[in-house]
Amino acid sequence: MRIKGxxxxxxxxxxxxxxxxxxxxxxxxxxxxxxxxxxGLSEIIPDSLLVSNPDHSLVLNVEQEFYRFSxxxxxxxxxxxxxxxxxxxxxxxxxxxxxxxxxxxxQTKFDFGxxxxxxxxxxxxxVQVKLRSRIKERTRVRYRIPSASKDGxxxxxxxxxxxATGSAPSIVQTDFDLSGYEFxxxxxxxxxxxxxxxxxxxxxxxxxxxVVMLSTDTIFVENSFVALTPDYGKGYFGSGNYSxxxxxxxxxxxxxxxxxxxxxxxxxxxxxxxxxxGADARAKIHSLKGVRGNRSVTLNNPVLLNTINLxxxxxxxxVDSRFSLMLDASNSNIVDLIELMPxxxxxxxxxxxxxxxxxxxxxxxxxxxxxxxxxLNLKIPLDLSMSAFVLDDTVSFSYTETEQSARVxxxxxxxxxxxxxxxxxxxxxxxxxxxxxxxxxxxxxxSVIKPGxxxxxxxxxxxxxxxxxxxxxxxxxxxxxxxxxxRIRAIMNTAGSPSLVKIYDTxxxxxxxxxxxxxxxxx
Amino acid sequence: MVRIAALLFVLISCRCMAEDTLxxxxxxxxxxxxxxxEFFLNSNSLNTKVISRFYFxxxxxxxxxxxxxxxxxxxxRAAFRLSNGVSLGWKTSQITWNVGFEDNMxxxxxxxxxxxxxxxxxxxxxxxxxADLSRSGxxxxxxxxxxxxxxxxxxxxxxxxxVSLISAHNxxxxxxxxxxxxxxDTFGIALDLKADARMRRAATNVLSKGQGAAIDLAYSFHxxxxxxxxxxxxxxxxxxxxxxxxxxxxIDTVIHYEGFELERLFPFGDSxxxxxxxxxxxxxxxxxxxxxFTAMIPAMGMFELxxxxxxxxxxxxxxLRPFTYALPxxxxxxxxxxxxIHYSLVxxxxxxxxxxxxxxxxxxxxxxxxxxxxxxxxxxxxxxxTTGILIGLRFNTWF
Numbered sequence: 001m002r003i004k005g006x007x008x009x010x011x012x013x014x015x016x017x018x019x020x021x022x023x024x025x026x027x028x029x030x031x032x033x034x035x036x037x038x039x040g041l042s043e044i045i046p047d048s049l050l051v052s053n054p055d056h057s058l059v060l061n062v063e064q065e066f067y068r069f070s071x072x073x074x075x076x077x078x079x080x081x082x083x084x085x086x087x088x089x090x091x092x093x094x095x096x097x098x099x100x101x102x103x104x105x106x107q108t109k110f111d112f113g114x115x116x117x118x119x120x121x122x123x124x125x126x127v128q129v130k131l132r133s134r135i136k137e138r139t140r141v142r143y144r145i146p147s148a149s150k151d152g153x154x155x156x157x158x159x160x161x162x163x164a165t166g167s168a169p170s171i172v173q174t175d176f177d178l179s180g181y182e183f184x185x186x187x188x189x190x191x192x193x194x195x196x197x198x199x200x201x202x203x204x205x206x207x208x209x210x211v212v213m214l215s216t217d218t219i220f221v222e223n224s225f226v227a228l229t230p231d232y233g234k235g236y237f238g239s240g241n242y243s244x245x246x247x248x249x250x251x252x253x254x255x256x257x258x259x260x261x262x263x264x265x266x267x268x269x270x271x272x273x274x275x276x277x278g279a280d281a282r283a284k285i286h287s288l289k290g291v292r293g294n295r296s297v298t299l300n301n302p303v304l305l306n307t308i309n310l311x312x313x314x315x316x317x318x319v320d321s322r323f324s325l326m327l328d329a330s331n332s333n334i335v336d337l338i339e340l341m342p343x344x345x346x347x348x349x350x351x352x353x354x355x356x357x358x359x360x361x362x363x364x365x366x367x368x369x370x371x372x373x374x375x376l377n378l379k380i381p382l383d384l385s386m387s388a389f390v391l392d393d394t395v396s397f398s399y400t401e402t403e404q405s406a407r408v409x410x411x412x413x414x415x416x417x418x419x420x421x422x423x424x425x426x427x428x429x430x431x432x433x434x435x436x437x438x439x440x441x442x443x444x445x446x447s448v449i450k451p452g453x454x455x456x457x458x459x460x461x462x463x464x465x466x467x468x469x470x471x472x473x474x475x476x477x478x479x480x481x482x483x484x485x486x487r488i489r490a491i492m493n494t495a496g497s498p499s500l501v502k503i504y505d506t507x508x509x510x511x512x513x514x515x516x517x518x519x520x521x522x523x
Numbered sequence: 524m525v526r527i528a529a530l531l532f533v534l535i536s537c538r539c540m541a542e543d544t545l546x547x548x549x550x551x552x553x554x555x556x557x558x559x560x561e562f563f564l565n566s567n568s569l570n571t572k573v574i575s576r577f578y579f580x581x582x583x584x585x586x587x588x589x590x591x592x593x594x595x596x597x598x599x600r601a602a603f604r605l606s607n608g609v610s611l612g613w614k615t616s617q618i619t620w621n622v623g624f625e626d627n628m629x630x631x632x633x634x635x636x637x638x639x640x641x642x643x644x645x646x647x648x649x650x651x652x653x654a655d656l657s658r659s660g661x662x663x664x665x666x667x668x669x670x671x672x673x674x675x676x677x678x679x680x681x682x683x684x685x686v687s688l689i690s691a692h693n694x695x696x697x698x699x700x701x702x703x704x705x706x707x708d709t710f711g712i713a714l715d716l717k718a719d720a721r722m723r724r725a726a727t728n729v730l731s732k733g734q735g736a737a738i739d740l741a742y743s744f745h746x747x748x749x750x751x752x753x754x755x756x757x758x759x760x761x762x763x764x765x766x767x768x769x770x771x772x773x774i775d776t777v778i779h780y781e782g783f784e785l786e787r788l789f790p791f792g793d794s795x796x797x798x799x800x801x802x803x804x805x806x807x808x809x810x811x812x813x814x815x816f817t818a819m820i821p822a823m824g825m826f827e828l829x830x831x832x833x834x835x836x837x838x839x840x841x842x843l844r845p846f847t848y849a850l851p852x853x854x855x856x857x858x859x860x861x862x863x864i865h866y867s868l869v870x871x872x873x874x875x876x877x878x879x880x881x882x883x884x885x886x887x888x889x890x891x892x893x894x895x896x897x898x899x900x901x902x903x904x905x906x907x908x909t910t911g912i913l914i915g916l917r918f919n920t921w922f
Contacts, residue, residue, distance in 0.1 A: 022580020026588060028645030031711025033782035043786065414710045513782060514711040516647055523577075 023522040027409065034413070034513040041382075041421075041503060053381075056504045060380040066249045066288075066345040069277075069372035073242060074115060074353070075233045077125075081224040082108050084200060088213040095204050095213055102141070102202030102219065107187055107195050114238030116193035116362060117185050122178045123368065125228030130173040132220040133161045137211035140203045141172075143223065147184040147197045155181060160205065161219075169220075178228065185235070193235055193362070198223060231368040237279050239354040246287060246348040253378075254292075254341040260389030260492070265500050267338045268328040270377040275310040275321040276370025280359065282352040283308045283323075285374070290342030297337040301327055310372075315365050338380060349374065382503035386423060389492040394432065399480040408477060411517025413470040417449045418510035420463045422501040423494045424451040427468065430487040431479055438487075439479050442470050449509075451495040458501045463510075472517070553921045555612040557623075561915035565875040565899060566601035568594065568639070571906035588643045595636040598658075600848050601910075602631035602875045610670070621672040621685075627664065629821050631875070633848035634659040641705070646714075649707040656705060657719075660698035660848060666691040666763065666820065672739060683756070685739030691732050691763045694725040694818060700775070716778045718808065723816060726768035733769070737761020737820060743827075754827040760845075764817045771812040778808065819846040835859050842874070849874050856883075863887055869898040879911040892919040 037043070041058060042050050051059045086102050095101055110117075129143050138160060145155040155176070162170040187195035200221045204211055271288075275281050284307045288299045303325050310321040327334040351372070354364070399405070426446040431439040450464030494501050564574065568591060576583055610623025637654035646654065672685035700719030707714055725732035741756030824843040829836060840854040852874035858867040867883035879901050885894035896915035903912060 024577040024580050024583055026583035026643060027585065028643065029647035030645045031647045031650055031707055033708075033711055033713055033780055035782040035785050037785035039785075414712070416710075416712065511785070512712050516711060519645070521642075 026521050027518050028521050029516070030519055031516045032514060034515050036512045037510070039509045039511065040505060040507065042505070044509075050505075052505045056506050057502045058382045058505055060378070060382060062253045062378040062380065063375060064251055064253055064345070064378065065373050065375040066251070066347055067244070067349055067374035069242060069351055071230060071233060071366045071368050071371070074237050074366055075112060075117065075120065075230050077110055077112075077120075077225065077228040077230065079224065079226050079228075080108060080110060081222060082106055084221045085218055086202070086221070087218040088215055091215055093213050094210050096210050097204050097208050098206040100201065100203045101139075101213065102200060104200045104221070105188065106198045106200070106223075108198065108223075108225075110185070110194045110196065112194050114240065115233075115235065116238075117233050117235035118193055118362060119182065119184060119232075119234040120230045121182045121232035122180065123229045123231035125178050126175045126226050127155075127178055128173065128175045128222075128224040128226055129157055129159070130171065130220075130222040130224075131159055131161050132169045132171050132222075133218075134164045134169045135161075135204075135211065135213065135217045135219060136165075137163045137208045138205035139163075139208075139219070140205050141219075141221070142201045143198065143221070144201075145183075145196065145198045147186075148178070148181045150181045163208075175226075178225075182232075196225075232366070234278075234363065234365045236358045236360070236362040237277075237353055237364045237366070239357050240352070242351045242353060244347070244349045244351070246346060248291065248344045248346045251290065251342045251345050255343050256391055256393045257341050257343075258390050258392050260341070261385075261387040262339050262341055262389060263385040263387075263498065263500065264335055264339055264380060265383035266329060266381055267335045268326065268379045269332075269334045269338075270379075271304075271325040271327060271374070272377060273308060273310065273323040273372075273374045275372050276313050276318075276367070277353070277372050278312050278315055278360070278363065278365035279353050280312050280356060281310045281321075281372060282350075282355045283310065283374075284350040286348040286350065287346065289346040290337040290340050291344040291346050292340050292342050295340060296346065297333065297340045297342070299327070299332060299334065299337055301325070301332040312360065312364070313370060318370065320370060338378060345376075347374075383500050384494065384503075385497045385500050386492050386494045387497050391425075391490045391492060392487070394485050394487045397431075397483050397486045399483060401481055407520040407522070409518040409520060410474050410477065411472045411515050413472060414514050414516070415447075415468040415470065416510075416512045417466045417468070418463045418512075419449050419466070420452050420460055420507045421503065421509055422452050422454055422458070422460050422496065422507075423492050424464070425449045425490040425492045428489045429470075430489070431483040432485040432487055433482050434484040436485065439482060440476055442476075443468070444471075446489075446491065451493075452507070454496050454501070458496055458499055459504075460507060472515075553613075555919060555921050556609070557612065557917065557919045558607075558609045559915060559917040560607045561604070561896065562912070563602065563604040563899070564902065564910055564912045565879070566599070566910045567596065567876045568599040568636075569601055569910050570908055571902040571910045571912065574910055575906070583643065592636065592640050592644060595639060597636055598633065599636060599639065600631070600633045600850070600875045602629075602847070602849065604629045617675050619674040621670070621674075623668075623670045623672070625668045625670065625687075627666055627668065629664040629847075630662065631821075631848045632659075632661040634661075646705065646707045647711070649705070650709050650711065651707070653704050653706045653715075656699050656703035656717075657701050658699065659703075660696065662697075662848070663693065663695045664691070664820065665693035668737070668759075670739075680742055680744035683739065683741040683743075687737045687739070687759070687761065689733075689735040689737060689761060689763050689820065691725060691735065691765070692730070693732065694723070694763070694765065696724070696818065697722045712781065714778075714780045716780070718774045718776055718778060720774050722770075722772040723765075723818065724770050725765050726770070728768060729766060733763040733765035733818075735761055735763030735817075735820065737822075749828070750830060752827075752829040754825070754829070756823075756825045756827075758823045758825075759820055760822045762817050762819050765815055767815055768813055769816055771814075771816055772809050773812075774809045776808050821845075821847045844874070858883070865894075871898070876909065876911050879909075881911075881913060885917075890921050893917070 049061055051061055053059060084104055084106055131141055133139060141159045141161055143157045148155040157176055159172050161172050164170045183196060185194050186192055188197050202219060273283060285304050288304060290297045308323050310323055313320045329335050426448045428446045429442040433439055447468040448466060450466045452460035452464050453462040455461045573583060573587055573591060605628040606625060608623055608625035610621050612619065612621040635655045638656055638659055640648065641654055667690050668687040670685055670687040674681060674683040698721055702717050703719045704717045737759045738761060739758045741754060743752060743754035745752050822845045825840055827838055827840045829838045836858045838856040842852040842854060850873045853872045855870040856867050858865065863886055865885040869881045869883060871879045879899045881898040881900040883894060883896045885892060894917040899911035899913035902910040
């Protein structure tokens with residue numbers, strides 16, 4: 001070893017340089033804070049859903065739409081193609097450069113069934129223009145849709161069509177985006193509906209040569225409207241029934257609660273039907289049912305069986321027509337429905353548009369931003385009891401391995417909770433890969449966040465403290481690279497169950513997380 | 524066996540040439556050309572084994588790092604120096620002249636044992652405790668000197684003077700104040716950093732980062748009362764002014780850190796992405812100044828007594844190294860010449876270590892002299908215990 005020492009020193013002298021020969025490596029043991037938080041309920045669930053009462057108790061406001069009637073159910077534009085053919089009528093004639101030989105007006109009719117539209121605004125879609133020429137000289141062609149404009153500028157496309165060679169025609173084809181274009185569908189004379197008016201003009205190219213035009217010299221103009229989706233329409237929508245047979249929609253608020261028992265002191269709901277369409281509507285809800293698995297609760301209220309008339313909405317200034325029905329324990333079984341924690345709503349609805357016919361003089365309108373909807377606005381005072389209440393959510397996770405993070409070899413994550421809420425939560429975290437396959441669970445057994453201690457009035461008087469430990473051996477750190485999602489599962493129980501406890505906006509849960517880890521230092 | 528052989532070698536060693544004095548051997552008819560190279564490494568706590576592993580980029584085993592920690596005193600020092608130079612000397616009727624060029628690389632540090640532990644073992648062992656980061660520093664120099672020296676006799680004494688122009692290629696210095704510390708709470712839940720520090724470094728975008736000047740001055744005389752030759756000297760007393768775009772960063776604050784503030788529990792903005800950026804912390808607390816600054820280069824002051832007793836010459840020296848982190852140092856040297864061979868035994872107390880020992884050996888003919896200076900060899904003989912190494916080579920020729 002001492003001989004080696006001599007060699008080292010001699011080498012250093014000989015090398016005569018400050019450059020080190022590489023980075024030394026050693027493992028150090030670090031202990032560092034990761035995160036901390038003081039969380040009220042508004043930091044745990046979106047605070048837009050919470051309202052505080054004067055006594056600081058909290059009310060949960062949940063707006064859940066279950067039915068939407070929108071523009072594409074009235075107006076659907078099928079792909080439409082028009083082919084125009086031009087051939088020279090005079091047998092044989094020599095045309096000089098810049099001579100116009102084509103001036104054509106086309107009117108394309110969209111098939112909207114009973115719906116007669118005078119105006120439509122395109123959200124997305126294209127017009128495809130294809131020109132096929134047998135003329136033996138370059139030509140210039142202008143394609144216009146005078147009735148379609150964007151920011152006040154009519155649609156116009158110009159083409160230079162090469163001269164045909166031999167028997168092969170020359171072909172030019174281009175797609176144009178029509179997003180944002182407004183179409184006037186009243187035709188050339190503004191007295192029709194569902195008509196698109198376009199023009200095609202053609203000239204011998206001004207830099208070309210005189211060309212002999214024969215009757216066999218044709219030019220085809222093909223314009224196709226492809227995948228047009230409107231976001232606004234105006235006209236007469238017809239008098240029609242748009243009934244929805246028994247169907248289900250997601251009730252998203254409870255979707256992350258796969259199981260559990262929820263007991264509420266009270267709850268109310270407002271059934272709201274809003275008509276944002278500029279057409280009279282008549283609606284009738286045949287059935288409204290909350291569904292969870294094979295269990296369901298049908299909402300009982302006599303008004304629900306009645307026909308509901310909704311006037312047309314006003315376009316400007318925008319005013320929607322609205323129907324509202326308050327539901328509480330006195331006039332319905334709404335509390336039972338909420339305690340079911342439905343993840344789906346089942347309903348059947350009859351909707352009749354323009355039951356009295358064309359009373360607007362073809363001034364019905366529909367805007368994608370103002371649909372016809374039916375929803376429930378739930379108000380749930382957080383005076384409740386939870387038992388084996390399972391919260392199960394999955395969040396995306398991206399662990400970008402940097403040079404630094406790759407040097408963390410193993411460690412332990414500590415989570416300290418200081419819980420001021422009157423409920424406990426047994427927590428488990430699962431690492432999932434990109435296909436949702438579980439790679440590992442982070443706690444060997446579910447770790448319990450202890451509840452706050454209650455007094456006789458069931459108010460929290462002392463926070464519950466817990467220390468959760470999460471071991472991260474080397475193989476689990478490697479798994480983080482493959483982890484794309486983390487599933488969080490918490491089984492919650494209120495303290496003092498089955499007594500109901502109130503949740504106040506003053507309740508907080510302190511969380512502190514730190515890590516003890518082995519890190520490979522390089523210097 | 525190697526250790527015994529080395530010790531025997533030390534014991535039979537004797538003095539070769541005096542260190543760092545203007546050559547008194549130039550006669551009026553000849554020029555003297557001299558070249559020297561010196562490598563110095565020393566510390567009161569690190570050992571050669573760990574430094575060589577560090578230098579060559581190898582793994583530093585836990586037991587080696589822990590052993591150093593266990594043996595370290597509360598405050599520690601370490602230094603590294605590499606210098607190479609050439610000079611040309613000649614003598615006129617009254618004055619001996621010398622013009623030389625020297626390239627120096629120098630680095631030294633003083634640090635608490637806690638800093639060593641934090642760097643090489645981590646902060647986990649400090650849970651519930653405060654690590655002392657105070658009054659510590661690290662400094663790195665790279666500079667070149669063009670020296671002109673003159674020696675002349677006045678009465679009983681000899682004066683030696685010199686002036687050098689300095690061009691600095693690199694400089695970095697980091698020093699902590701009296702209150703710097705780091706408290707690590709249990710399980711690392713919180714860190715309390717009292718940061719009181721200053722960092723200075725030369726600009727990085729120019730080749731010559733700073734210029735300066737230094738002087739050498741020495742006076743020696745024979746004191747009949749104590750039958751000794753007395754020499755008092757100061758070497759490299761000077762400064763370098765660093766150009767614009769040099770950087771000074773200061774921090775004087777207390778930081779309590781409990782990790783990232785989570786504003787929500789779920790859904791973490793719908794994504795968890797554990798990434799860390801230290802820049803925001805740095806930008807928040809560190810003051811920056813990119814104007815010029817001046818730094819004193821490492822200097823050396825020495826008081827020497829030399830006695831002749833029979834065939835042996837004894838020299839005792841007190842060495843002070845201003846503008847470094849070295850403690851005062853006492854040196855002892857016994858030297859003897861046998862025909863053309865010179866031997867010295869060298870001992871030392873203080874400086875960057877507790878104690879050290881070594882030897883010098885040289886050969887001199889009428890036209891050539893060669894010296895090996897191994898004043899510190901303890902780090903080679905006991906690489907697992909200490910780190911003192913000084914190896915120098917000096918070559919002189921007269922023509």
